[in-house]
Amino acid sequence: MYITxxxxxxxxxxxxxxxxxxxxxxxxxxxxxxEDLELFFNQYGDEIEAKDVVKEIDGNTAKLKKKExxxxxxxxxxxxxxxxxxxxxxxxxxxxxxxxxxxxARSFNREINGKPITVDNIKYFAKIEHQRTFKGTDKxxxxxxxxxxxxxxxxxxxxxxxxxxxxxxxxxxxSQIIKLEAEAPHQQNGKRIVxxxxxxxxxxxxxxxxxxxxxxxxxxxSPGSKYKASEVMMNGKLVKRGFDRDSFFTKAENTFDxxxxxxxxxxxxxxxxxxxxxxxxxxxxxxxxxxxxxKAIAFNILSKSGFPILSIPTSQTQMALKTIRALKRGxxxxxxxxxxxx
Numbered sequence: 546m547y548i549t550x551x552x553x554x555x556x557x558x559x560x561x562x563x564x565x566x567x568x569x570x571x572x573x574x575x576x577x578x579x580e581d582l583e584l585f586f587n588q589y590g591d592e593i594e595a596k597d598v599v600k601e602i603d604g605n606t607a608k609l610k611k612k613e614x615x616x617x618x619x620x621x622x623x624x625x626x627x628x629x630x631x632x633x634x635x636x637x638x639x640x641x642x643x644x645x646x647x648x649x650a651r652s653f654n655r656e657i658n659g660k661p662i663t664v665d666n667i668k669y670f671a672k673i674e675h676q677r678t679f680k681g682t683d684k685x686x687x688x689x690x691x692x693x694x695x696x697x698x699x700x701x702x703x704x705x706x707x708x709x710x711x712x713x714x715x716x717x718x719x720s721q722i723i724k725l726e727a728e729a730p731h732q733q734n735g736k737r738i739v740x741x742x743x744x745x746x747x748x749x750x751x752x753x754x755x756x757x758x759x760x761x762x763x764x765x766x767s768p769g770s771k772y773k774a775s776e777v778m779m780n781g782k783l784v785k786r787g788f789d790r791d792s793f794f795t796k797a798e799n800t801f802d803x804x805x806x807x808x809x810x811x812x813x814x815x816x817x818x819x820x821x822x823x824x825x826x827x828x829x830x831x832x833x834x835x836x837x838x839x840k841a842i843a844f845n846i847l848s849k850s851g852f853p854i855l856s857i858p859t860s861q862t863q864m865a866l867k868t869i870r871a872l873k874r875g876x877x878x879x880x881x882x883x884x885x886x887x
Contacts, residue, residue, distance in 0.1 A: 648796035685731035812843035
């Protein structure tokens, strides 16, 4: 499970309205028939149109300053292992979204009118998407770029030869292009991965737009990093405040497992990432201490995420600090992937 919480971007060319973001989330609906559209939904309704989302979010910003985020974006990306447990991606992910928004509400350490915050206090809209495309910042695109540059230059030279602006052997150049296409390190379905190419496999994920203000438009509820869970002295008492991201991520993971009967391996758990960051030695010791069947699954998950499994020590006595540091560099790549990160 990979979950991110991002504040609305402000300044530059970004609008004070949620219209740009809502329009971005409509990209998959372009060219589809009415019955095939994926519309927005919230806790209590389906088939909500983008214009109504914008109206509700933009109209719920009382007393917020110009430079304060008006909404937050939550992206929830289940791994391919988690998605395999779903029977109907759209309906099951809607069900899951509504469940984790209860978790979201319970992760705020504050009250409204003397009562704990519930999902009824949260104004949000969500949308299911089923496609992802490679971005210019993706590792596959970046590592393919030297090949792309050479191919682009060859194609430019071919056009110049055809226009009598340059001398050269077109057939030889076309052969070079074919060779470069095949030699590019990252391929998908026999083709060089390029920016904008759709990713293969099940790519279903959830986008949630959450108003900064509560449903009554009177209380500010921020899940931003500046407002993380903390304790302060108020009237002589130690009081919790802010938003507990650790709690939300853990609850969201547990909710998925309970809802869909998913048996989560340590290597794909939120706890494993926390262990890895705070105590890498303990992380690897825990991996090695798993039962044989679970350890095999963990290593399989890590290997498919780009982790050099062959270099893992076979016993705890081999977990020297130097070895841990070398392994940490490899697992850092794997743990940031959508399959095991959160």
